[in-house]
Amino acid sequence: MPSRNRVAYAFLAPYLLIFATFWVWPIISSFLLSFQNTRVNPWRFQPSLNWGRLVADPAFYNALYNTLIILVIQVPVMIALATVMAVLLNSPLLKARPLYRFAFFAPVVVGEVAYAAVFRLMFSADFGIINKLITSIGFAPVSWFDNATAAMILIIIAVTWRWAGYNAIIILAGLQSIPGDVYEAATLDRVSKRQQFLHITLPLLKPIILFCAVLSVIGTMQLFTEPFLITNRGGPGGGTETLGLLLYRQGFTSLNFGYASAIAYTIAALAIAISLLNLWVAREPK
Amino acid sequence: MCFKFLSASVSLALLAVTPASAQSDTVTIWSWNVAASALKSTLEGFNKKYPDIKVTVHDLGNDQVFDKTLAACAAGGDGLPDIVTVENFEAELFWSRFPDCFTDLTALGYTSEKQALFPDFKRTELEMDGIAYAAPWDSGPVAVFYRRDFYEKAGVDPATIKNWDDFIAAGKKVMAANPGTVMAQADFNGDSEWFRMIANEQGCGYFSTDGQSITINQPACVATLEKIKEMKDAGIITAAIWDEKIQANTAGKAASQMYGAWYEGTIRSGSPDLSGKWGVYPMPSLTEDGPHAANLGGSSLAISSVSENKEAAWKFIDYALTTNEGQVTMLKSFGLVPSLLSAIDDPFVKEPQPYWGGQTIWSDILATLPKIVPSRGTPFQSDADAIYMATQTKYFAGGYPDAKAALDDAAKQIETATGLPLAE
Numbered sequence: 001m002p003s004r005n006r007v008a009y010a011f012l013a014p015y016l017l018i019f020a021t022f023w024v025w026p027i028i029s030s031f032l033l034s035f036q037n038t039r040v041n042p043w044r045f046q047p048s049l050n051w052g053r054l055v056a057d058p059a060f061y062n063a064l065y066n067t068l069i070i071l072v073i074q075v076p077v078m079i080a081l082a083t084v085m086a087v088l089l090n091s092p093l094l095k096a097r098p099l100y101r102f103a104f105f106a107p108v109v110v111g112e113v114a115y116a117a118v119f120r121l122m123f124s125a126d127f128g129i130i131n132k133l134i135t136s137i138g139f140a141p142v143s144w145f146d147n148a149t150a151a152m153i154l155i156i157i158a159v160t161w162r163w164a165g166y167n168a169i170i171i172l173a174g175l176q177s178i179p180g181d182v183y184e185a186a187t188l189d190r191v192s193k194r195q196q197f198l199h200i201t202l203p204l205l206k207p208i209i210l211f212c213a214v215l216s217v218i219g220t221m222q223l224f225t226e227p228f229l230i231t232n233r234g235g236p237g238g239g240t241e242t243l244g245l246l247l248y249r250q251g252f253t254s255l256n257f258g259y260a261s262a263i264a265y266t267i268a269a270l271a272i273a274i275s276l277l278n279l280w281v282a283r284e285p286k
Numbered sequence: 287m288c289f290k291f292l293s294a295s296v297s298l299a300l301l302a303v304t305p306a307s308a309q310s311d312t313v314t315i316w317s318w319n320v321a322a323s324a325l326k327s328t329l330e331g332f333n334k335k336y337p338d339i340k341v342t343v344h345d346l347g348n349d350q351v352f353d354k355t356l357a358a359c360a361a362g363g364d365g366l367p368d369i370v371t372v373e374n375f376e377a378e379l380f381w382s383r384f385p386d387c388f389t390d391l392t393a394l395g396y397t398s399e400k401q402a403l404f405p406d407f408k409r410t411e412l413e414m415d416g417i418a419y420a421a422p423w424d425s426g427p428v429a430v431f432y433r434r435d436f437y438e439k440a441g442v443d444p445a446t447i448k449n450w451d452d453f454i455a456a457g458k459k460v461m462a463a464n465p466g467t468v469m470a471q472a473d474f475n476g477d478s479e480w481f482r483m484i485a486n487e488q489g490c491g492y493f494s495t496d497g498q499s500i501t502i503n504q505p506a507c508v509a510t511l512e513k514i515k516e517m518k519d520a521g522i523i524t525a526a527i528w529d530e531k532i533q534a535n536t537a538g539k540a541a542s543q544m545y546g547a548w549y550e551g552t553i554r555s556g557s558p559d560l561s562g563k564w565g566v567y568p569m570p571s572l573t574e575d576g577p578h579a580a581n582l583g584g585s586s587l588a589i590s591s592v593s594e595n596k597e598a599a600w601k602f603i604d605y606a607l608t609t610n611e612g613q614v615t616m617l618k619s620f621g622l623v624p625s626l627l628s629a630i631d632d633p634f635v636k637e638p639q640p641y642w643g644g645q646t647i648w649s650d651i652l653a654t655l656p657k658i659v660p661s662r663g664t665p666f667q668s669d670a671d672a673i674y675m676a677t678q679t680k681y682f683a684g685g686y687p688d689a690k691a692a693l694d695d696a697a698k699q700i701e702t703a704t705g706l707p708l709a710e
Contacts, residue, residue: 039665041383056702059672125525127533145475146525148679232476232527237679238672253668255356255379 030261038258050262060263062238063246064270066152070223070242071274074156075216079209081160082167087197089168090175101172104165116229119158123230148239151231155240158226163219167212174208175201210282214275221271224248243267312340313599314367316355318348320551321371321424321585324616328606331615335605339598352376359387366590368599372420373585375663377411378497380588381419382665389589391418394600400608407660408625410495412586420588421607424622426546427654428483428580430470431553434565434643436541439463444567450484450513453570457522460541469522470542471531472514474682478675479582480523482661483544484510487580488572491661492670492700499709500700502674503693509572511689515682532556544569546582547651551621554641561640566647568654579657584625617648627655666704673699 009016037046054060089100107115123130123144131141144150178201186196202209224244227234233249234241241249243263251260317325322345329341344367346354351371358366359380366387372380380387392398396418401409408422432444440463442456457469472480485491490506493499501507517523526534534540536557543549553564568578587607589599606612613624614632629635630652638644664670673696681692697708 039383041385053702058699059676059703062676124530126530126539143525145527146679148683235476235675236474236525238676239679249668249672252353252356254666255383256669 030257030264033258034261034265036258039256043258050259053259054262054266059238059241059246060266063241063243066234066240067221067223067242069152070156070159071217071220074159075213075220077156078160078164078216079167079212081164082212083171083205083209085164085168086171086175087201089172101169104168106165107162108166110162112225113229115158115162116226119154119230123154145231146236148236151236151240155226155231158230159220159223162226163216167216170212171205171208174205178204206282210278214278217274217278218271221267221274243270311338311595311598312342313369313595313602315341315343315369315371315587315602316346316351316367317343317371318345318351320620321622324620324622325606327619328612328615331611332602332605336598336601339601341602348373355380359384363387363590363592366592368589368593368595369603370588370590371423371585372588373583374408374411374422375583375667377420377586378414378663379665379667381414385414385417385419387591388419389591389593389596391421391589391600391603392416394589394596395604396421396600400604403608403627404625405627405655405658407581407658408584408586410660411663420586421603422625423585423587423607424548424616425625425655425658426548426581426583427623427651427658428487428544428569428582429547429566429647429651429654430542430544430569431549432542432565432567433538433540433560433563435563436460436464436467444565447567447570449574449576450517450570450572454517454520454522457517457541458520461522464541467539467541468524468534470517470544471526471534471540472518472523473527473531474518474525474678475527476675477527478671478678480514480544481507481510481674481678483569483580483582484513484572486582486659486661487569487577489577489659492667492674493662493664493706494709495660495662497662497664499707500670500697500704501709502670502700503690503697504709506572508689508693511678511681511693513572514678515689518682535560546584547623548583548621550623550647554621562643564641565643565645566650568650577657577659579654579659581658581661584623623651625655630655666700666706669703670700673703 034050035045035047037044037049085104088094089097089104094100122128125131125141125143125145128144130144135141142150144154182200182204183196186200191199222244223242227240227242227245228248231240234245244267247260247263247267250256250263315322315325322343325343329343332341333339352373355366355370355372358364363386370388401413401418404422405425408425412418412420412422430444430447437444437456437460440456440459442459444456447453447456453469460469461467482491485507488506488510490501490504490510492502494501514523526540531540531543532552535543535553538560543553550566553560557564569580571578587603589596589603593599606616608626610624610626610629610632613622613626613629614634616622617624617629618634630649635648635652636646637648638646639648677686677692677696677699680686681689686692686695700706701708
């Protein structure tokens with residue numbers, strides 16, 4: 001190694017040391033943990049215990065199903081909504097644009113615990129404003145927290161409310177990078193606004209939308225706070241338990257670190273697989 | 287996952303500066319909320335007897351005590367205080383994963399005579415293989431708390447409610463006479479308290495008393511689940527989480543609540559305006575002459591193995607938990623129900639309580655203590671509980687032909703999750 005590099009590495013050493021201790025080592029260690037029975041004292045190497053349980057565990061499939069439902073329904077709805085919001089924000093007709101931009105972005109700034117508490121109050125079955133509105137237009141009140149389907153819808157609403165504006169701002173930045181003369185030329189050729197959106201805006205936005213989709217997929221795979229706080233730790237009866245919650249429950253409520261590690265590795269593998277699929281579906285045609 | 291550990295141990299390291307090491311007779315305790323306040327209320331009496339021992343109670347909050355104790359035990363006991371509060375249903379998790387983290391109290395003076403001062407159901411989780419890891423503190427003998435005025439308006443005498451069918455019939459009357467109220471509430475969203483209470487009353491639980499097999503699909507548990515669905519379908523119990531139950535109590539929308547007796551303090555402090563309007567009666571049974579006693583919740587105190595003042599720590603536990611003076615002080619100040627069997631003979635326990643319409647609720651409630659059947663938490667409690675709750679939700683939604691099929695499925699899932707066998 002040339003001495004120049006050696007000095008550089010010496011300066012990097014403190015960071016690399018911390019990186020190795022707190023990132024690399026835990027990643028390896030939890031991989032090893034996943035092959036151990038951590039419910040006996042002392043821990044025993046029992047490679048098939050946790051992975052065998054994972055394959056057969058209804059709680060795991062339930063959490064996987066819940067996570068995928070959110071992935072399949074919430075992510076596309078949110079991205080579509082964010083794109084529409086971004087296009088509206090980009091309209092030259094809009095007055096007070098910074099105000100709207102801030103308003104759409106604000107939910108991200110609000111603390112998770114605070115907004116979860118407000119959502120719980122708003123959707124409370126007996127006293128909440130949402131059920132007041134629903135009954136005032138003649139429908140039966142919904143018991144948001146003890147009906148699994150309603151609870152899942154509530155989680156999707158909450159996550160969409162929180163993250164749609166954030167994605168809209170990213171997509172807006174993408175919109176503004178599309179050169180105006182493309183639209184000018186299209187207008188001269190008498191291409192309708194709708195056609196312009198479908199054939200100019202969307203194709204040019206594709207990398208940005210893809211970026212948002214990958215971010216949202218990873219976020220959904222790790223979804224934790226909303227079902228933990230709003231639906232009371234994934235209730236009712238696991239109806240909104242996500243993979244992240246199952247991991248937490250196994251690791252920190254049941255103190256079963258081995259099984260929690262196996263779940264953690266499964267989540268990471270799924271996130272990578274789904275992101276790759278995402279990139280492959282949206283690849284540039286050769 | 288690693289981050290949580292990291293932050294827990296960092297805050298632990300910060301905390302570790304204060305306790306233990308300072309003086310030879312200081313004792314530090316980790317506890318939470320009213321439990322911590324109750325411990326503090328015993329200090330005056332304790333220091334009269336032992337003026338040289340300085341006791342400091344840290345109120346860290348329930349989850350924090352669990353997380354910090356867990357992290358500290360994982361780190362070989364580093365940074366633990368002298369005494370840790372442990373909830374009974376979580377207790378076996380600690381003893382089975384970290385047996386070296388706690389001191390055997392029998393070596394310090396927790397003799398078999400002292401152990402016999404407590405009911406068996408409180409001791410099952412605290413003693414393993416002849417080692418006593420903790421001493422019983424408070425318990426949660428179950429009772430029904432009811433609104434006297436609502437019941438009276440409907441002409442219902444609680445003394446006539448002997449079984450759950452009586453409860454359903456009474457509920458229909460009470461709800462008809464008091465529009466806008468519900469007979470009782472259960473947390474079908476995030477808890478399993480009704481099942482655990484009634485099943486325990488009937489001598490059934492997730493696991494056998496020796497903790498070696500799964501008993502959730504035994505006939506008594508099946509009958510319990512059937513009856514809960516019957517009550518839910520009859521509309522006399524509705525779903526409400528902890529906070530919503532309190533809101534309903536204050537707003538006058540619930541005619542009764544069933545819980546461990548520690549709920550007394552919650553009602554009394556949550557709805558001070560309703561003094562004189564509430565009363566207590568024993569929980570109904572499944573059959574005409576069936577049992578009426580069950581337990582829900584309760585804690586205990588353990589001494590850490592790293593404590594440098596084990597003798598002083600034991601002296602405090604001995605005073606606070608094994609004497610009427612200590613236990614009744616905590617009952618008086620913060621409504622913590624003594625596990626100590628002799629507490630029922632204390633004059634305070636026999637006094638009528640003004641908030642409860644002059645009823646002698648404590649002697650009524652404490653009288654059930656010796657009749658409570660042990661219900662083993664086991665290290666697998668949280669797994670079993672999550673599986674039960676999922677099964678319950680699915681059963682209520684019509685996902686199983688009957689309660690037997692539901693609990694058979696739950697038992698099979700618990701078998702997969704824990705590796706324990708089904709009971710014969």
